[in-house]
Amino acid sequence: MNWINNVVRPRIRSFLKPKDTGSENLWIKDPESGEMVFYRDLEANMWVVPNSNYHMKMKATDRLASFFDGGHYTKVAVPAVAQDPLKFRDSQKYTDRLKAQRQKTGTEDSVTVATGKLFGQEITAGVQDFDFMGGSLGMAAGSAIVTGLETAAKNKTPFVLFVASGGARMQEGILSLMQLPRTTVAVLRLREAGLPFIVVLTNPTTGGVTASYAMLGDIHLAEPGALIGFAGARVIEQTIREKLPKGFQRSEYLYDHGMVDMVVHRHDLRSTIGSLCGLLTKLPERPELAKGAPARPAAPKPVDTEAPNAPEAAHAE
Structure with a gap:
C-alpha cells in the first residue's frame, strides 16, 4: 500500500x-x-x-531595475507588523492568502522601498506592486511607505513613489484605514525637511490610496492611459445620474483638468524624474538629461470608458 x-x-x-x-x-x-x-x-x-x-503592469523588481542607474539598488528594511491582527477569513484565511501572495510575487507585501542612484544622484524610491493583492494598502504597506519617506529625510534625498493600488485592504479593516493619516504625516515631515516627493501614478490608482499619499506629491506624473480615481465610474454615474465624459478618470483627462502635472511615457520616466530631482534639489544641469523626450508624448486612447468600480477594500487576485 x-x-x-x-x-x-x-x-x-x-x-x-x-x-x-x-x-x-x-x-x-x-x-x-x-x-x-x-x-x-x-x-x-x-x-x-x-x-x-x-502600458502593462510592471513588477516591483522590474520597475526598480529599470529606474536606477545600471539596475543597481539596495532594498530598505521595513519594520515587521502583525500578520493577521483581526483573525480575518473570507474564502480562505488571511495568513494563507498572504503566504500565497508572497510565493507568487517574491515580495513581503505590496510596497518595496529601495535606495540607489539616478543619473548619479542619490534617490529613495518606493514601488507599489499591483500583483500583490491588488496593491492594497495594509499595515505592512503603510509602514513601508513611512519608512521610505523617513529614509529619504534621513539621507536628504528625493523620494519617488510609483503607485498602483485598488485601495485599502479589507482584511485589516480600520487598521488599514489608519495608514492614510500615518503616511500623510510622513509626507509632511519630508516636506518640512525641504525634500521633493514625486508621485508616479500608474494603472490603476484608486480608492483610499488616491485619498492620501498618492495625491500629496510635490509633482504628479502619470503613465499614459492609467486609471486614476477614488470611486469607480459606474458608482459615480449611479450617484449623479449622469453619463460621464469619454476617457473620464484616465491620466490624459486628469492632465487636461489640472489634477496631473505631466503624462509621461514609461521610456521617458527616468530622464523626466532625473531632471525634476535636479531642479528641485538645485543640482547643476546635466547634459545627458537635456535629450529627454517631451513631458507629454502621444498616448493611446483610453482602454475603456466604463471603468470598473474602484474597490476601496481590494484584494484582487
Whole structure:
C-alpha cells in the first residue's frame, strides 16, 4: 500500500500535471488591441506593447531595475507588523492568502522601498506592486511607505513613489484605514525637511490610496492611459445620474483638468524624474538629461470608458 501511495500515485500526478513551458515561450495578449506579443519582446520594451503603446503592469523588481542607474539598488528594511491582527477569513484565511501572495510575487507585501542612484544622484524610491493583492494598502504597506519617506529625510534625498493600488485592504479593516493619516504625516515631515516627493501614478490608482499619499506629491506624473480615481465610474454615474465624459478618470483627462502635472511615457520616466530631482534639489544641469523626450508624448486612447468600480477594500487576485 505504501508503494502505491509513495510511488505510483505521484508518478500518475506528474504525467497529468501540465508542464511549465517557461516564460520565454509565452505570448501575452494586448488588452487594448488583442494583439499577441512575445514575452521577451514585451519585457525588453519595459512592458509597453510596441504597436498600441499600451502600458502593462510592471513588477516591483522590474520597475526598480529599470529606474536606477545600471539596475543597481539596495532594498530598505521595513519594520515587521502583525500578520493577521483581526483573525480575518473570507474564502480562505488571511495568513494563507498572504503566504500565497508572497510565493507568487517574491515580495513581503505590496510596497518595496529601495535606495540607489539616478543619473548619479542619490534617490529613495518606493514601488507599489499591483500583483500583490491588488496593491492594497495594509499595515505592512503603510509602514513601508513611512519608512521610505523617513529614509529619504534621513539621507536628504528625493523620494519617488510609483503607485498602483485598488485601495485599502479589507482584511485589516480600520487598521488599514489608519495608514492614510500615518503616511500623510510622513509626507509632511519630508516636506518640512525641504525634500521633493514625486508621485508616479500608474494603472490603476484608486480608492483610499488616491485619498492620501498618492495625491500629496510635490509633482504628479502619470503613465499614459492609467486609471486614476477614488470611486469607480459606474458608482459615480449611479450617484449623479449622469453619463460621464469619454476617457473620464484616465491620466490624459486628469492632465487636461489640472489634477496631473505631466503624462509621461514609461521610456521617458527616468530622464523626466532625473531632471525634476535636479531642479528641485538645485543640482547643476546635466547634459545627458537635456535629450529627454517631451513631458507629454502621444498616448493611446483610453482602454475603456466604463471603468470598473474602484474597490476601496481590494484584494484582487
